Structure formats: C-alpha cells, structure tokens
Amino acid sequence: MPKRGYHHGNLRQALVDAALRLIEEKGPTGFTLSEASKTAGVTPAAVYRHFEGREELIAEAARQGYEIFADLLEFAYSDKPSALAAFEATGRAYLAFARRYPGHYVAMFESGVSIQRTPELNAVATRALGVLEKAATDLSEHIPPEKRPPPQMFSAHIWAMSHGVVELFARGSPGTRSPFPPEDLLESGIGIYLRGLGLIDPDA
Structure with missing residues (x-):
C-alpha cells in the first residue's frame, strides 16, 4: 500500500x-x-x-464509535410523535449501529477499554448514553411517581436487552441463529418490559 x-x-x-x-x-x-x-x-x-500502545489506539477507535453512536441515537430520538416512539427508535438505532459499525462496537463495548481513559472518550460516551437516559426519563413520566424506576435503571435495562440481542443474534455468531429477526426480538422484548411498567396497554 x-x-x-x-x-x-x-x-x-x-x-x-x-x-x-x-x-x-x-x-x-x-x-x-x-x-x-x-x-x-x-x-x-x-x-x-x-x-503509545494498542490500548490507546483502540480507545481512539472507541471514541470515534461513540461519536457515530451518539449522533445516530440523537437522530433516532428527535422529531418522533411520542415519547414511546422515540424510546423504541433508540433501541432500533442501537441494533443498526452494531450491524453497520462492528469494529467500533467491539472497541466500545468488548475491548475492556474504560470510557474514563480519556476526557474526550468519557465526554462522548456520556453524550451517547445520555440519549438513552433522556428517552427513559421522558417515557417514565407516564408512570406514577411511586412506581417509577430511576431513569438510569430504566435505560440500563433497555441497554442490556439491546446488547444481548446484538451479541446473541445480530452479529452472526456461530450456533446462535434465531428463528426471529433481531429487530423483532428487541421490539417484543421492549414491549414486554413496557407492559410490565404499565406503559403499553396489555392488548396492544
């Protein structure tokens, strides 16, 4: 070259x-x-x-990934007709990012590089994850205060569900083929979670 x-x-x-x-x-x-x-x-x-070394190189790849990730989440969240639609859109954006940018995704979530490694990495990671928390905050306003989970917990549950679907079914890992598209798995999982919180009608 x-x-x-x-x-x-x-x-x-x-x-x-x-x-x-x-x-x-x-x-x-x-x-x-x-x-x-x-x-x-x-x-x-x-x-x-x-x-200075491989970890610093991977940290820069992760930083750039978080930049893309944050932009995608913010775009997915914006201009939606309801808090529910915005919340669901961020979940789909998570899946789309993992598929479109697998190298960045691994650098961000599977490399062991801490988001605290540099101020720049921490800032952009905080911006990205802040979109998920904002989506959870807006949606949880429809839950009575005494039954309302903390937004950080709410968003962490959805993050964990999204990450699990990506890891098991959206990246072509051997032996993990699903009879359902990953998008359907994530959507139905989020639906069950939100019904449990009373945010979706049981018959919806």
Missing part, C-alpha cells in the same frame, strides 16, 4: 481504520501494533508518533 499522503495528517486515521479492520477480523486483543502498522502501510515506528 502506498504511503504517500500520510504527511498531510492522514496517518493517525489510517491507523485507526486499520485497527478497526483487525478488530473485526481478530477481536480487540488478537492483533499487534505491528500488524496495525502493516495494514495501514507504514513502519511500526510510525505508530508510536501517534499512539
């Missing part, structure tokens, strides 16, 4: 893109910085001008 053009500032992103490809192929711990540099078409020494 030709190396020309990296002196214009493209090398850092080229390394992130290389890491994302390797993460998809081998997982977040299945490659070395030397492999990342080779995939990007540069010498191993060049990597250290931008990243």
